[in-house]
Amino acid sequence: MLWLLALAASVDRCDSVQPPQGNTEELLADAETWYWWARASGDDLRLHCLSLRALQSAEGPAAEAGARQALHRVDNSFDSVRNVYPLAWWILIEDPVAESEDGPGELPDHYEKAVEHGWEVLARVLDDPHEPRVNARIGCTGSPYCEGLREVGAKLVDAHPRLQTIPDEVAAGSGGMGNPEALMEALDLDDLLLVDIDVRDEVELPRSAVRIDLSATLLPSLSPMAVSTGIGVDHVPSRQLDIFFGLALLLTGLVAGRDRWMKRPDALKGGREFLRALLVGTAVGGVYGWFATSWAPFVPPMDAVALTPGGFLRLETFVWPLAVGALLLLGPPIVVSIGLVVVARRFPQLTSHLQLTGLVPGAQAGALTIALAPVCEGLPCSRAFARWRRSIPSCSSSTTSSGRTRAPSASSSTWCASFANPNPA
Numbered sequence: 573m574l575w576l577l578a579l580a581a582s583v584d585r586c587d588s589v590q591p592p593q594g595n596t597e598e599l600l601a602d603a604e605t606w607y608w609w610a611r612a613s614g615d616d617l618r619l620h621c622l623s624l625r626a627l628q629s630a631e632g633p634a635a636e637a638g639a640r641q642a643l644h645r646v647d648n649s650f651d652s653v654r655n656v657y658p659l660a661w662w663i664l665i666e667d668p669v670a671e672s673e674d675g676p677g678e679l680p681d682h683y684e685k686a687v688e689h690g691w692e693v694l695a696r697v698l699d700d701p702h703e704p705r706v707n708a709r710i711g712c713t714g715s716p717y718c719e720g721l722r723e724v725g726a727k728l729v730d731a732h733p734r735l736q737t738i739p740d741e742v743a744a745g746s747g748g749m750g751n752p753e754a755l756m757e758a759l760d761l762d763d764l765l766l767v768d769i770d771v772r773d774e775v776e777l778p779r780s781a782v783r784i785d786l787s788a789t790l791l792p793s794l795s796p797m798a799v800s801t802g803i804g805v806d807h808v809p810s811r812q813l814d815i816f817f818g819l820a821l822l823l824t825g826l827v828a829g830r831d832r833w834m835k836r837p838d839a840l841k842g843g844r845e846f847l848r849a850l851l852v853g854t855a856v857g858g859v860y861g862w863f864a865t866s867w868a869p870f871v872p873p874m875d876a877v878a879l880t881p882g883g884f885l886r887l888e889t890f891v892w893p894l895a896v897g898a899l900l901l902l903g904p905p906i907v908v909s910i911g912l913v914v915v916a917r918r919f920p921q922l923t924s925h926l927q928l929t930g931l932v933p934g935a936q937a938g939a940l941t942i943a944l945a946p947v948c949e950g951l952p953c954s955r956a957f958a959r960w961r962r963s964i965p966s967c968s969s970s971t972t973s974s975g976r977t978r979a980p981s982a983s984s985s986t987w988c989a990s991f992a993n994p995n996p997a
Contacts, residue, residue, distance in 0.1 A: 585650055586621035591629045592777065599630040601773040603638060605783040609775075609803045610645075612669045612689065614874050617655040620645045622777060653889055656878035660893070663865055663943065665874065669781075669803040679720030682804035683782055687721060687769060690786040690802025691728045694767070697798035698734055698788065706790075708735050708765040709743065709752065715771035721784075725769055735765065752791055764791040780806040853934025854941070856911065857904045861939030864899040900943055904935030 603626035610619035624642040671685040710725040712718035726737045743749045746758035770785045788797045878889040908931040
C-alpha cells in the first residue's frame, strides 16, 4: 500500500499551478514551449497546466483561442496513467527530451538534445532510399550558441544516408558563404537542402528547457520539405543520482545491522560476513528489481485512462502497483533463499561466509535501488540540485535565446576577482 501511495498523485487539475509572469509575447512563446514539452513527455499534466496558465495570463485573440484549446488538453490528460501515477512514468519510460549527461564545451547539453529531438522528424521525412544524395547547408538564428548548434546539425546531417553537408571552407572559397544560389552555381549543384536551426524560447519551469525549431527547404524550388520542433531539458545527471540512491539504501542496511555486530563476540568477523552478504544480495536484488518493473504484463500503457467517471482508480490500473509492490517486497527474500539452498549443495564453503540476515535486506535494497532510482529524476530533490549547480558563480555574462544579457552578480564578480587574484596587494 505504501508503494501505491508513493506512485499515485492527487489529481487537482491545474489548481496548484501558479500563473507565470511576463508580457504577452513572452507568455505566448512559453505556452508553446510547454505544449511541445508536454507532448514529448507523454502529455504531462503539469506542463499542459503551465501552458494553460500562460495563455490565460496573456492578452489578445490568439491567447483566448489557445486557452480554450489548452483546457481540452488538460481534460484529456488529467486522468491518464501518466498523470495519476507520475512516478511510474519515470520508472518505466526514458524521457526523450531530458539531457542526463554533462559534456565538455560551451554549448549547453540540453541545446544539443533539442536539436537531436527535432531532427528525428526531419530524418524520417527525408529518408527516401530511392532518391540520390543531396548536398546541404546548415543555418542558425536566435542564439549565441549558433556555432555549436550548426556543428551538431552538421553531424546529424552527415549521419543521414541521403545527405552530406558542404563545409564552411568550401562555401567560403566558392564565394557562396551567405548566398545559396551563388553556392549552387559555383559548385554546379542541381539542388541544395537548407536546414535552418532557430532557437525560439527558453523556460525555467519546472526545469530549464529550450525550444528549437528546425526546417528543411529544398532549392531551387524553395519548397519547405519539413518543419519540426525539438525540446531539450537541462537535467541532473541521472547516473549520479542512481549512485547516491543506491548508497543511501546500502547505508541503511549497514545501520540496521550495527546492533548485531556489536552484540556478537566476533564482531569484526560477523561484520565482514554481513557486509559481504549485503553486497551479494544487492547485486542479485538489482537484477530482480529490473525484471519486476519492466516485465511486460505489469507495464501499463501510459495513455490509458486510470480513473472512473466518479474519480476512483480503475481495477486494472489499481492492480499494477500492488502486484509490483508485492514482487519487490516478497520476491527478493524468496529468490536469495532458494539461491542460497541451491548454491550450498554445490559450494558449501562459499555459502558458509554468507549470512541470510545480510542477503535478504541486501536483495531488497538492490531491488528498490534499480526500481526507484529513475524516480530521482522526477523528484523535487533533483530540481533543487540542478538549481544549486546553476547557482555556482559564473565569471562571464550569459545571453539567453531572446537576446537578453545576464551579467554576473555582484557576489559572483567578487568571487571571480578573488579567484583571479588570490593575493591582492
